[in-house]
Amino acid sequence: xxxxxxxxxxxxxxxxxxxxxxxxxxxxxxxxxxxxxxxxxxxxxxxxxxxxxxxxxxxxxxxxxxxxxxxxxxxxxxxxxxxxxxxxxxxxxxxxxxxxxxxxxxxxxxxxxxxxxxxxxxxxxxxxxxxxxxxxxxxxxxxxxxxxxxxxxxxxxxxxxxxxxxxxxxxxxxxxxxxxxxxxxxxxxxxxxxxxxxxxxxxxxxxxxxxxxxx
Amino acid sequence: xxxxxxxxxxxxxxxxxxxxxxxxxxxxxxxxxxxxxxxxxxxxxxxxxxxxxxxxxxxxxxxxxxxxxxxxxxxxxxxxxxxxxxxxxxxxxxxxxxxxxxxxxxxxxxxxxxxxxxxxxxxxxxxxxxxxxxxxxxxxxxxxxxxxxxxxxxxxxxxxxxxxxxxxxxxxxxxxxxxxxxxxxxxxxxxxxxxxxxxxxxxxx
Numbered sequence: 001x002x003x004x005x006x007x008x009x010x011x012x013x014x015x016x017x018x019x020x021x022x023x024x025x026x027x028x029x030x031x032x033x034x035x036x037x038x039x040x041x042x043x044x045x046x047x048x049x050x051x052x053x054x055x056x057x058x059x060x061x062x063x064x065x066x067x068x069x070x071x072x073x074x075x076x077x078x079x080x081x082x083x084x085x086x087x088x089x090x091x092x093x094x095x096x097x098x099x100x101x102x103x104x105x106x107x108x109x110x111x112x113x114x115x116x117x118x119x120x121x122x123x124x125x126x127x128x129x130x131x132x133x134x135x136x137x138x139x140x141x142x143x144x145x146x147x148x149x150x151x152x153x154x155x156x157x158x159x160x161x162x163x164x165x166x167x168x169x170x171x172x173x174x175x176x177x178x179x180x181x182x183x184x185x186x187x188x189x190x191x192x193x194x195x196x197x198x199x200x201x202x203x204x205x206x207x208x209x210x211x212x213x214x215x
Numbered sequence: 216x217x218x219x220x221x222x223x224x225x226x227x228x229x230x231x232x233x234x235x236x237x238x239x240x241x242x243x244x245x246x247x248x249x250x251x252x253x254x255x256x257x258x259x260x261x262x263x264x265x266x267x268x269x270x271x272x273x274x275x276x277x278x279x280x281x282x283x284x285x286x287x288x289x290x291x292x293x294x295x296x297x298x299x300x301x302x303x304x305x306x307x308x309x310x311x312x313x314x315x316x317x318x319x320x321x322x323x324x325x326x327x328x329x330x331x332x333x334x335x336x337x338x339x340x341x342x343x344x345x346x347x348x349x350x351x352x353x354x355x356x357x358x359x360x361x362x363x364x365x366x367x368x369x370x371x372x373x374x375x376x377x378x379x380x381x382x383x384x385x386x387x388x389x390x391x392x393x394x395x396x397x398x399x400x401x402x403x404x405x406x407x408x409x410x411x412x413x414x415x416x417x418x419x420x
Contacts, residue, residue, distance in 0.1 A: 015246040022253040029260035046380040048387045050272040064379065167271070174379035176299070180401075187276060195271035198383060207328070208393045 040111040040131065041065050043171045048198035049209060058082075059165040060155045062148070062182055063111070066173040069137025070182065071113035072151055082158045083107045087123075089154035096120055113137045116147055140181035148185035156189050166194040272386065277398070293338045293366030297327065298402060299377035299385060300410050304417075309334060312406065319409050321417070324384055331369065331392045338367040369394050372402040374410055 041063050058078055063071040076082045087106035091098045094116050102123040106112075113135035114122045122133060140148050155164070166186060170179060186194060203210040291310045298306040305327045308318045322330060348362040371385055382399075389397045402410075 012243075015250060019246055019250055019253065022250060022257065026253055026257050026260065029257060033260050033263060046383040048270065048272050048383055049390055050270055050387070052271050052273070054271045170379035170383075172378065172380040175375065176373040176377040176379065176382055177375050179379050179382060180373075183276065192276045194274055196274055196383060196386075198270055198272055200270045203391060204328075207391045209391045212393070 041069075041071055041113070043169055045169060045197055045199050046172050047201040048196075049201060049203045050198065051200060054167075054195070054197065057163055057165050058159060059167050060152070061167045061169060063113075064168070064170040064174040064178055064182065065137075066171040067137075068141075068175055068178040069113055069135070070140050070148060070178065071111045071135065071137065072148070073111045074155060076159075078162075080107055085158040086151075086154045089157060090116075090119075090150060093150060093154065098123065111135075115139050116150075140185060141177060143181075143184070146181060146185050146188075148182060149188045152185055152189045152191065156191065166191060167197055168194055169197040272383070272390075274386070290366045290368075292341070294368050294370060295331065295334045296370040296372060296406075297385060298406055298410055299371070299373040299381045301374075301376040301414055303381060304414070305385075306410055306413065312409075316409050319413070321413055324381075324388075327385070328388060328392065331388060331394065335364060335367055335392065335394070339363045342366075364395065367394065367396065369397040371397060371399045372406060373399070374402055374407060 043063055043065055056077070057075075059075045061073040061075060063073065065071070074083060074086060083106055084103060087098065087103040090096065091103060096116060096119055098120055102120060105123045108127050109123065109130060110127070112119070112122070114133075115136060115138065118136070122130065122135075125133065138147050138151070140146050152166075168179070168182060183194075186192075203213055294310055296308050296312070300306055300321075303324055304321060305323055306319065306321045307327065307330055308320065310318070312319065342363045348365055352358065352361050369389060371382075373382055373385075386397075388394075
C-alpha cells in the first residue's frame with residue numbers, strides 16, 4: 001500500500017504584523033487618552049449642536065445634579081493661592097469662623113456643595129472623609145438666601161483681571177428653577193457670559209445650520 | 216507555545232567523530248506574552264479613554280436695566296413666544312397673546328422647529344426696507360440680506376416644570392435655525408395659567 005507522505009507543516013504563524021498593529025493601536029490610545037477626571041457627582045449632560053471644545057482654563061464649575069443640588073468646584077491651575085483667597089473671603093464676608101487649617105483645606109476639597117453653616121464641619125474633614133459625605137447642595141432656590149451669590153462674588157474678586165470662565169454643568173433632569181437661580185446668582189454679580197457644558201451632536205439635516213456647516 | 220520545536224536543529228550534518236557540534240539555537244522569540252500584554256494595555260486604555268471631550272455653549276445674558284430707553288424693543292409682528300412645559304411639551308404663540316388665548320398653541324420639540332422656520336420666513340417675507348440697518352450692513356461689508364430678519368425675535372419662557380435639557384434644547388434650536396435675537400424671560404401668570412389649563416385638559420401630569 002502506498003503511503004502518502006503528508007508534509008509536516010509548522011503550526012507556527014508569523015506574529016510580527018499582528019504585534020505591529022497591536023502596538024500601533026496601543027500607542028494611539030496612550031496618546032489620545034485623557035483620563036476621566038473623578039466625578040464626585042454623577043451628571044449626564046444634554047446634547048447640543050455647538051461644537052466649541054471646552055478649553056482648559058481657570059474656571060468655576062457649577063454642577064447641577066438631577067436632584068437639583070448645586071455644587072461648585074474652582075479650578076485654579078495657574079495659581080492655587082487664589083483658592084485660599086476665596087476661602088478667606090468667604091470666611092470674612094459670611095463670618096464663618098474657619099480656622100487657618102480649614103481655609104488651607106479648601107485647596108484639596110474637590111467639590112463643595114454644602115450650605116455655609118456646614119462648611120466649617122466639611123472643611124475640617126480629610127479628603128477621604130469628604131468623599132463619603134452626602135452633601136446637601138448649596139442653597140440657591142431661596143431668593144433671599146442664594147448662597148451661590150457669595151461664592152461667585154468671592155471668586156470674581158479673586159480672579160479679577162484674569163481669564164476666568166463660569167461653567168455650568170447641568171443634568172438632563174435638573175429642573176429649570178435651579179438653573180434660573182444659578183443664572184440669577186451670576187447676574188447679581190454682573191456676570192453675563194458663561195458656558196454651558198454639553199455633549200456634542202451633529203446638526204440635523206436640512207436645517208439652516210446644516211447648510212451653513214456643509215457649504 | 217506558539218512555536219513548536221520541530222527538532223530541526225541537529226539533523227544531517229555529522230562532521231565526524233569528536234567534532235563538537237555547535238548547537239543551533241532558533242532566532243525566534245516567542246511573542247505570545249508580549250502580544251498578551253499589548254492587548255491587555257489596549258483594552259485598559261480603550262476603557263479609560265474619554266473620547267468625546269465636552270463641548271460648551273456660550274450664553275450671553277443681557278444686563279438688567281431699569282431705564283426704559285435701554286430696553287430692547289420688540290416688534291409684535293416679529294415676535295414668537297415659546298413656553299416650555301412638563302413632559303417635553305412646548306407651547307407657543309405669535310405676536311401678542313390674544314385675551315381669549317386663541318393663538319395659544321401647543322406642540323413638542325419636533326414640531327417647534329417648523330414653527331420657528333415658518334415664522335422666520337413670514338418675517339422675512341414681510342420685510343420693509345430698513346435703510347439704517349442696510350447702511351450699517353454695507354459699511355461692515357455684510358450682505359443686505361442680514362437685515363431681513365432683524366424684526367424676528369424669539370422669547371423663551373420656561374415654566375417651573377421644564378428641565379435643564381429642555382432649556383438647552385430650545386437654545387440649541389436657536390442655533391440650528393440661526394435665530395439671531397432671542398431672550399429668556401420669566402413666564403407671566405397669564406401664560407402660566409394657560410399652560411396649566413392646557414396640561415390639565417391634555418391629561419399631562
